[in-house]
Amino acid sequence: MRLPAIVALSAVVLAFAVLLIxxxxxxxxxxxxTESYRVLAGSASSMNVFGSxxxxxxxxxxxxxxxxxxxxxxxxxxxxxxxxxxxxFYLLVxxxxxxxxxxxxxxxxxLISPAMLYLSTTLSVYSVSLSLVAACAWxxxxxxxxxxxxxxxxxxxxxxxxxxxxxxFVVLFSxxxxxxxxxxxxxxxxxxxxxxxxxxSLFIFFATGAVPFLSSALTLxxxxxxxxxxxxxxxxxxxxxxxxxxxFLRRTxxxxxxxxxxxxxxxxxxxxxATRVYVFFVFAYYAGDLLAWFLVARWQVKFLxxxxxxxxxxxxxxxxxxxxxxxVLDDPSPALLAAIRQIPLDGLVLSHESYGSYLAxxxxxxxxxxxxxxxxxxxxxxxxxxxxDAGPVLDELGVRHILVTDEMKNGLLWDDANQGLLFVxxxxxxxxxxxxxxxxxxxxxxxxxSDGG
Amino acid sequence: MGLSxxxxxxxxxxxxxxxxxxxxAFQTPYLDYEGYGVLRQVEHIVDTGLPLYHDxxxxxxxxxxxxxxxxxxxxxxxxxxxxxxxxxxxxNLFLACSVFLVYLVCMQxxxxxxxxxxxxxxxxxxxxLLAGTVNSASIYALAIPLMLLVVLSILRLPxxxxxxxxxxxxxxxxxxxxxxxxxxxxxxxxxALLKLESLKVEQYQWEILLFTLFLVAWINFIFYKTAFLAYxxxxxWQNIPTALLSQHFSSIGMLDVIYALGVLPLLLGVYAxxxxxxHHRSRQHFLVIALGLGVLGLLLLRIVSGQVGFMMLGLFLxxxxxxxxxVLLMHVRKTKMAWLAPSLLVFFIISFFFTSxxxxxxxxxxxxxxAPSGETVRALMWLRDNSHPYQTVLGSVEEGQMIEYYAQRxxxxxxxxxxxxxxxSVYGEVSKVxxxxxxxxxxxxxxxxxxxxxxxxPEHMVSKGISVPAFYSDNTCFALIYEEAARxxxxxxxxx
Numbered sequence: 001m002r003l004p005a006i007v008a009l010s011a012v013v014l015a016f017a018v019l020l021i022x023x024x025x026x027x028x029x030x031x032x033x034t035e036s037y038r039v040l041a042g043s044a045s046s047m048n049v050f051g052s053x054x055x056x057x058x059x060x061x062x063x064x065x066x067x068x069x070x071x072x073x074x075x076x077x078x079x080x081x082x083x084x085x086x087x088x089f090y091l092l093v094x095x096x097x098x099x100x101x102x103x104x105x106x107x108x109x110x111l112i113s114p115a116m117l118y119l120s121t122t123l124s125v126y127s128v129s130l131s132l133v134a135a136c137a138w139x140x141x142x143x144x145x146x147x148x149x150x151x152x153x154x155x156x157x158x159x160x161x162x163x164x165x166x167x168x169f170v171v172l173f174s175x176x177x178x179x180x181x182x183x184x185x186x187x188x189x190x191x192x193x194x195x196x197x198x199x200x201s202l203f204i205f206f207a208t209g210a211v212p213f214l215s216s217a218l219t220l221x222x223x224x225x226x227x228x229x230x231x232x233x234x235x236x237x238x239x240x241x242x243x244x245x246x247x248f249l250r251r252t253x254x255x256x257x258x259x260x261x262x263x264x265x266x267x268x269x270x271x272x273x274a275t276r277v278y279v280f281f282v283f284a285y286y287a288g289d290l291l292a293w294f295l296v297a298r299w300q301v302k303f304l305x306x307x308x309x310x311x312x313x314x315x316x317x318x319x320x321x322x323x324x325x326x327x328v329l330d331d332p333s334p335a336l337l338a339a340i341r342q343i344p345l346d347g348l349v350l351s352h353e354s355y356g357s358y359l360a361x362x363x364x365x366x367x368x369x370x371x372x373x374x375x376x377x378x379x380x381x382x383x384x385x386x387x388x389d390a391g392p393v394l395d396e397l398g399v400r401h402i403l404v405t406d407e408m409k410n411g412l413l414w415d416d417a418n419q420g421l422l423f424v425x426x427x428x429x430x431x432x433x434x435x436x437x438x439x440x441x442x443x444x445x446x447x448x449x450s451d452g453g
Numbered sequence: 454m455g456l457s458x459x460x461x462x463x464x465x466x467x468x469x470x471x472x473x474x475x476x477x478a479f480q481t482p483y484l485d486y487e488g489y490g491v492l493r494q495v496e497h498i499v500d501t502g503l504p505l506y507h508d509x510x511x512x513x514x515x516x517x518x519x520x521x522x523x524x525x526x527x528x529x530x531x532x533x534x535x536x537x538x539x540x541x542x543x544x545n546l547f548l549a550c551s552v553f554l555v556y557l558v559c560m561q562x563x564x565x566x567x568x569x570x571x572x573x574x575x576x577x578x579x580x581x582l583l584a585g586t587v588n589s590a591s592i593y594a595l596a597i598p599l600m601l602l603v604v605l606s607i608l609r610l611p612x613x614x615x616x617x618x619x620x621x622x623x624x625x626x627x628x629x630x631x632x633x634x635x636x637x638x639x640x641x642x643x644x645a646l647l648k649l650e651s652l653k654v655e656q657y658q659w660e661i662l663l664f665t666l667f668l669v670a671w672i673n674f675i676f677y678k679t680a681f682l683a684y685x686x687x688x689x690w691q692n693i694p695t696a697l698l699s700q701h702f703s704s705i706g707m708l709d710v711i712y713a714l715g716v717l718p719l720l721l722g723v724y725a726x727x728x729x730x731x732h733h734r735s736r737q738h739f740l741v742i743a744l745g746l747g748v749l750g751l752l753l754l755r756i757v758s759g760q761v762g763f764m765m766l767g768l769f770l771x772x773x774x775x776x777x778x779x780v781l782l783m784h785v786r787k788t789k790m791a792w793l794a795p796s797l798l799v800f801f802i803i804s805f806f807f808t809s810x811x812x813x814x815x816x817x818x819x820x821x822x823x824a825p826s827g828e829t830v831r832a833l834m835w836l837r838d839n840s841h842p843y844q845t846v847l848g849s850v851e852e853g854q855m856i857e858y859y860a861q862r863x864x865x866x867x868x869x870x871x872x873x874x875x876x877x878s879v880y881g882e883v884s885k886v887x888x889x890x891x892x893x894x895x896x897x898x899x900x901x902x903x904x905x906x907x908x909x910x911p912e913h914m915v916s917k918g919i920s921v922p923a924f925y926s927d928n929t930c931f932a933l934i935y936e937e938a939a940r941x942x943x944x945x946x947x948x949x
Binding site: 238303304305307311410411415416 | 610611613617619620655656657659660661664666667668670671674675678681682685686874875878901
C-alpha cells in the first residue's frame with residue numbers, strides 16, 4: 001500500500017500548495033469559489049434539479065458542523081477526500097492495467113488536472129460522491145460486493161448522477177469479475193442499490209428536508225465544458241484530444257465497455273454539467289494510456305517522439321497551472337468578506353448572483369436575481385434608469401443595501417458607470433455610499449425606502 | 454562554379470520582385486494604417502526590450518494579446534535602420550525570398566525547373582498578397598515564408614534533417630501567428646484525403662499531425678489564454694464586430710474571387726487539383742491541395758479575412774499550378790510540335806503579366822494611395838504638441854493606430870478588437886458619430902468615451918464623401934481648432 005499512499009500524499013501536497021499560495025496572495029487563507037461558501041452556508045443550489053428552495057444533503061450535513069470549525073472543515077474535507085479518491089483511482093488503474101508506465105501516466109493525467117484540483121480545494125459534493133463511487137468500484141474489483149452496494153447506496157442521497165454511475169460500475173464489473181451467473185447477480189445488486197438509495201434519500205428528506213443533488217445545468221457553451229476555456233470543474237482540451245486520438249488511433253479497450261459508449265461520453269460531458277467530473281477520469285485513463293503508448297511505440301520520425309510527449313505533458317501541466325492560477329485569484333478576497341460583514345443586518349442586500357453564497361455565508365439575506373424566478377424584478381431593479389423605476393421594485397423586495405464590485409461594473413452586470421442602477425445611485429439622494437474599498441473595487445450603498453415602502 | 458541558368462533566372466525574379474515591392478512601398482513616406490500598430494510594437498521593443506502588452510493609448514488603455522516573434526524580428530532590423538524604413542524593407546524582403554521557397558516546394562513536387570520557376574513567378578504577384586503586404590508591415594510577411602518552410606520540410610520527410618526543420622519552423626510559425634492552425638487543419642485534411650483516396654497513410658504523417666496539433670494548440674493557449682477565457686472558442690473570430698465582419702465578406706462576388714486569385718493560377722491550379730484527384734494521385738500533391746482546402750474552410754467560417762484567405766489560396770494555387778505546367782510542357786514535348794514548348798512558356802509569361810501582374814501592381818499602387826497623407830500626419834503632430842497627454846482623440850477605427858503613433862494620445866477604437874468588452878457598441882458608436890446629424894447624440898457618445906478631440910482626415914472625408922461633420926452647426930459645442938486639409942474639432946459640451 002505504499003504507492004497509493006504516495007499518490008494520495010501528492011494530491012494533498014499539490015492542493016494544499018495551491019491553497020497556501022492563495023492564502024499568501026490574498027493575505028489570508030480563505031476558501032475559493034462560490035460553491036464552497038454555498039455549502040458552508042447550507043444554502044440551496046439554484047442548479048439542483050430537485051428545486052432551488054431546499055438545501056442538498058451535503059450542504060445540510062456541512063452546515064451541521066459548529067460555526068467556529070466550519071472554515072477549517074471546508075479546507076480539510078476536500079483534501080482528505082481528494083487524497084482518498086486518488087488512492088482509489090490508483091488502485092483501480094492498477095487493477096485494469098499491467099504496465100507500470102501506463103499506470104504512471106494515467107495517474108499523472110488525473111492528478112495534474114483541473115478536475116482533481118477542484119475536487120481537492122473546493123468544498124463540493126463531488127469530493128465525497130466521487131470517492132464513494134471509486135470505493136464502490138474498488139470493492140467490486142476485490143469481489144466484496146456487500147461493501148460495494150453499501151458505498152453505492154450512500155452516494156444516493158448525496159449525488160444522483162454518482163449513484164447512477166455506481167450502478168453502472170456494479171453491472172459492468174460484477175458481471176465480469178465475480179459471479180459465474182453474472183447478469184442475474186448484477187441485477188440483484190443493482191436492485192439493492194436502487195432500493196437502498198431511494199429509501200435512504202427519502203428517509204433523509206423526511207427527517208431533514210434535504211434533497212439529493214443533481215445539476216440541472218445543460219450547456220452548449222464551450223466555456224462551461226472545458227477548463228481551458230474557463231469552466232471550474234471542466235475537462236482540459238488537451239486530455240479530451242488525447243482521449244479522442246486514443247479512440248481513433250489506438251482503440252484501447254476497457255473490458256466489457258463497448259467503444260460506442262465511450263464516443264457517447266464526449267457529447268454527454270460537453271452538454272450535461274453533472275457528468276463532467278465523473279467522465280473526466282475516464283478521459284484521463286485513456287489520455288495516460290495513449291501517452292505511455294507514444295513512449296514505447298516505434299516512431300518513424302524519431303525526433304518527434306520526445307518532442308510530442310514533452311509537448312503533451314506541457315499541455316496537461318499548463319491546464320492544471322492555469323486552473324491553479326484561477327483558484328489563487330478567485331473570489332472571495334478577505335476584503336470582500338470583511339466588507340460583507342460590515343453590512344448591517346436589516347433588510348435584503350442586492351448584488352450579483354456570484355456574491356449570493358458569500359452573503360449567505362456571512363448571514364446576510366440577499367436578492368441576487370439570476371437563476372431564480374425573480375429574474376424580471378432583478379432586471380427591473382438593476383437596469384432602472386430613474387429612481388421612479390427603481391424605487392418601487394427595491395421597496396417591494398425590501399432591499400436596504402446594494403453590494404457593488406468592479407467586476408459588476410465591468411461586464412458582469414453593467415458595461416459602464418452610467419448604466420442602470422449605477423447611474424441612479426450616483427444621482428439620487430435616496431442612495432448613500434455607506435463605505436467603499438477603492439483599492440479592492442468594493443462599494444456598499446444604503447438605500448432609504450420611500451415613506452410608503 | 455557559377456550559377457546555373459535557372460538559378461540565375463530565379464535570383465533575377467527574386468530581385469525583381471523585391472525591387473517592385475520596395476518601389477511601391479516608398480511611393481509614400483508613411484505606412485498603411487495597420488502598419489502603425491506594428492511600428493508602435495517595434496519601437497517599444499527597441500526602447501524597452503519588451504512588447505507593448507499593456508497599451509495605455511489603444512481604446513483609452515487596454516491589454517493586448519498577440520504572439521511576439523514577428524515584432525522581435527523587425528526590432529532586430531530596427532536597430533540598424535530607422536524603424537519605419539525597416540518596416541518598409543524587411544517584410545518585402547521576406548516575401549520576395551518566399552519566391553525561392555515556392556520554387557523549392559514546386560521542385561519537390563514536380564522535379565521540373567521550368568514549371569517551378571514559372572509557378573514561383575506566379576506566386577510573387579498574387580494581387581491581394583502584394584497589395585495587402587507591400588506597405589503595411591503585415592505579419593504574414595513572416596508567417597507565409599515560415600509556412601512554406603514547414604511545407605517544404607514535410608515534403609522532405611522522413612529524412613532526419615527534414616524532421617528537425619519541421620519542428621523548428623512549426624515552432625517559429627506558431628510563435629508568429631495563429632494562422633499556424635491552418636497548417637494543422639491542412640495536415641489533418643491531407644490524411645483524410647489520402648484515406649478517401651485509399652492511399653497508404655505513412656506513420657510519419659500521423660506523427661506530424663500529432664506534433665503540429667499539440668504544438669500549435671499549446672503555444673496559442675499560452676499567448677491567447679486570456680482571450681480564450683474571455684470568449685471561449687469564439688476567440689478565433691478575434692472579437693471583430695459583426696458589422697465589420699459582414700462588410701468584409703458581403704461584397705465578395707465570383708469575379709472578385711477570380712480577380713483576387715489571378716486567372717492563370719486559378720485555371721492551372723484547378724486543373725492540377727482535378728489531375729491529382731483523378732489521374733496522378735500523388736501523396737505530396739495532396740498536401741498542397743489539403744492546405745488550400747484548409748484555408749478555404751477557414752475562409753468560409755470567416756476565421757480568416759477575405760484578404761488573408763485569398764492571399765493564402767492564391768499561394769497554394771500557384772504552387773499546385775506547377776503540376777499543370779509540367780504536364781503541359783511534357784505533353785507538348787512528346788508531340789511533333791516540341792518546338793512549341795518555349796513559345797508556350799512565353800505565352801504563359803505574357804498571360805500572367807496581363808492577368809495578374811498588372812492587376813497586382815495597380816491594386817498595390819491604389820492601396821499606397823490610401824495611406825495617410827502628410828496633411829493628416831501634420832495635424833496629428835500638431836495635436837500632440839497642443840493637447841494634454843490624457844485627452845482622448847476620436848478618429849475612424851482604421852485611423853486609430855495611426856493617431857496613437859503620431860498624436861500619442863488615447864483613442865476610442867482601433868483595428869485590434871480582441872479583449873475589448875462591448876466592442877459591438879463601441880464600434881457602432883464610433884461609426885455613428887461620423888454619420889449622425891444630431892449634435893446631442895454626438896456629444897452624448899463623446900462624453901461617454903471621454904473624447905476631447907475629433908479628427909476629420911482628408912482620406913476619411915473623401916472615402917465617406919463628407920467635408921464637415923454632419924452634426925456640426927456652430928462653435929457652441931465643437932470648436933474647429935485645426936483647419937488645414939485635415940480638421941480637428943475640440944469637444945467642450947457635456948450632457949448632464
